[in-house]
Amino acid sequence: MSSLGKFSVGILGLGQMGGSLAGALKARDRNLRINGFDIRKPLVKAALKTGIIENASGHELDLIESSEILILALPISIIIEMLDKYHRHLLRKILVIDFGSIRAPIQKTVAKFHLNNHVGIHPVCGTASRGCEAWNANLFEKAPCFVFAGQKGKYKPYILAKRLIKTIGGKMEEIDFIEHDAGFALTSGLPHIIAYSLLKLLRDSGISHRSLQGPSFASATRVASSDPEIVSQFLFHNRKFLIKQITGFEKQLKHFKALVATGDLQVLIEAIENYGKAT
Numbered sequence: 001m002s003s004l005g006k007f008s009v010g011i012l013g014l015g016q017m018g019g020s021l022a023g024a025l026k027a028r029d030r031n032l033r034i035n036g037f038d039i040r041k042p043l044v045k046a047a048l049k050t051g052i053i054e055n056a057s058g059h060e061l062d063l064i065e066s067s068e069i070l071i072l073a074l075p076i077s078i079i080i081e082m083l084d085k086y087h088r089h090l091l092r093k094i095l096v097i098d099f100g101s102i103r104a105p106i107q108k109t110v111a112k113f114h115l116n117n118h119v120g121i122h123p124v125c126g127t128a129s130r131g132c133e134a135w136n137a138n139l140f141e142k143a144p145c146f147v148f149a150g151q152k153g154k155y156k157p158y159i160l161a162k163r164l165i166k167t168i169g170g171k172m173e174e175i176d177f178i179e180h181d182a183g184f185a186l187t188s189g190l191p192h193i194i195a196y197s198l199l200k201l202l203r204d205s206g207i208s209h210r211s212l213q214g215p216s217f218a219s220a221t222r223v224a225s226s227d228p229e230i231v232s233q234f235l236f237h238n239r240k241f242l243i244k245q246i247t248g249f250e251k252q253l254k255h256f257k258a259l260v261a262t263g264d265l266q267v268l269i270e271a272i273e274n275y276g277k278a279t
Contacts, residue, residue, distance in 0.1 A: 010067025
C-alpha cells in the first residue's frame with residue numbers, strides 16, 4: 001500500500017497528466033481516496049465511471065478545501081492563477097504539487113507567497129492524445145520526474161512528493177529551474193516549432209502525393225498533433241530561452257544551406273557525419 005494512503009488527495013485538472021496520475025495512484029493503492037475537479041464535464045464523468053476518482057467536487061475551491069494533498073495538473077497560466085488566487089488556502093495544505101513543464105514563472109509565484117509546502121514536479125512523458133483516451137496508468141513508469149522544492153531533506157512536503165513519484169514509478173531527478181527551462185527550450189520547444197514549420201511548408205509547397213510523406217516526415221511532425229493550448233502555454237512561458245534557441249537553429253540552417261551550395265559531396269558527407277554524432 002502507498003504511504004500516501006492516509007491522506008485525502010485532490011487532483012485539479014483531469015487531462016492526460018491528471019487523469020493518468022489518478023489512474024497510476026489507484027492502480028497501486030485501491031484504498032487511496034482521490035477527489036477530482038475539471039471544468040470539462042465529460043472528463044469528470046469518465047473519471048468517476050472508471051473509478052480513478054471517488055468524488056467530483058463542484059468547484060475548484062471545494063476540491064482545495066477538502067484535500068490534504070493537492071495536485072495542480074493544469075496549463076501553466078492556470079497553475080499560476082491558482083497559486084495567486086488561493087495562496088491563503090494552499091498554505092494550509094500538507095502538500096501542494098504542480099505539474100508545470102516550465103518552471104521559472106511558477107517558482108516566482110511560489111516564492112512571492114512563501115508557499116513552503118509546495119513542490120513542483122515536471123514528469124517528462126506524455127503523448128499527443130487528448131481527453132480520457134490519453135489516460136494511461138503506466139504513463140509515468142520510468143519517466144524522469146524533475147523536482148523543484150524550496151526545502152528538502154527531511155521536510156515533510158518534500159518527503160511526500162518523493163513518495164508520490166516512487167508510487168507512480170517515476171525516476172526522480174533534481175535540477176536548477178533556470179537550467180531546466182533553458183534545456184527544455186531546445187529539447188521540446190524548438191522541435192514543436194520545427195514540426196509546425198514543416199507542416200506549413202508542406203501545405204505551401206503544393207505537394208499533394210501522400211506517399212511522399214515518408215517515415216522521416218512523420219517522425220519529424222508527430223508532436224504537431226499535440227494539444228494546441230498546452231503547447232502554446234509552454235512556448236509562451238519559455239519565450240526568452242526559446243527565442244535564443246530559434247536564433248541558434250537559424251544559424252545552423254544557414255550553415256547547412258552553405259554546405260549544400262558548395263556542390264562538394266565529400267564536404268557534405270563529413271559535415272553530416274559530424275552533425276550526426278550523439279552527444
